[in-house]
Amino acid sequence: MQKKLKIFLIIAIPFFVIVHYLGCWKYYYYIEGYDKLVHVLAGASVVLAVYWFLEERAIKVNKQLISLIALLFITFCWEVYEYLIDNVISPYFILTPRQMGPIDTLADTLAAFAGAIIILIWFYLKERNRG
Known part of the structure; x- marks a missing residue:
């Protein structure tokens, strides 16, 4: 595995394990913007x-x-997971809902997309300056 990808992972x-754990303890209620920052990251x-995976494989x-397509797919899967936890599992356990409704889902998706766009712009500028 490429060195920078390995270090990154x-x-x-x-x-993200720690961030998710803190989210289970309702940090998104205590820290303004916590949820959206996590989705951007x-x-x-x-x-x-x-x-980097594609770059390594040439x-x-x-x-x-x-x-970007991978991000949209993973974001969709994550939001479906949150929905299922809230609507299928939560009624049988004492769990705090993760979703605040469709607007939260849309905002989460847009936040993840914004994080992706920032990185893609960075890659574009880096490649443009190289060539």
Whole structure:
């Protein structure tokens, strides 16, 4: 595995485990913008990981587009997971809902997309300056 991807994953995985754990303790209620910041960072992280993975394999595709499609798919899966937890599992356990409704889902998706766009712009500028 490429060195920068390996280092990134070594840092990112524990970070998101901790962030998710803190979210289970309702930190998104105590810290203004916590939930959206986490989604922005997650979007940026997914795009970085997918982009570097494709770059390492020297696959001749539009890495930016594939990274963005991967992000949208993963974000969709995550939001479905949150919905299922809230509506299927939560009624049988004493769990605090994660979703605040469709507006929260849309805001989470847009936050992840914003994180992705920031990274994609960074990659674009980096490649433009290189060539």
